[in-house]
Amino acid sequence: MSKKSNTSKRYTPEFKRDAVALVYSSGKTVTEVAREIGVSPEGLRNWVNQDKVDRGQGSADALTSDEKEELRRLRRENREQQQTIEILKKAAAFFAKESTK
Numbered sequence: 001m002s003k004k005s006n007t008s009k010r011y012t013p014e015f016k017r018d019a020v021a022l023v024y025s026s027g028k029t030v031t032e033v034a035r036e037i038g039v040s041p042e043g044l045r046n047w048v049n050q051d052k053v054d055r056g057q058g059s060a061d062a063l064t065s066d067e068k069e070e071l072r073r074l075r076r077e078n079r080e081q082q083q084t085i086e087i088l089k090k091a092a093a094f095f096a097k098e099s100t101k
Helices: 013-026 030-037 041-054 065-099
Strands: none
Touching: 013 030, 013 041, 030 041, 041 065
């Protein structure tokens, strides 16, 4: 009895690029290529769709890989700044309370 892991496999950008190129060049369906290389058809389909967006062939509202990475970075920075602001507010309240004693 095989047990599937709850964690997903991570593939290198080079592997993804080569898999997408294989879909384009082989004339096979995404499902057939996915089966051959051992990845999920849904995952490979997502990689192909993202490649189309990155090439400017996707829908107008889809984000490119660079835009997604920038969005992740900005959200992380925003989260860190919000935490810093909360710490500073607590410190200011603490010192304001201490100065009135």
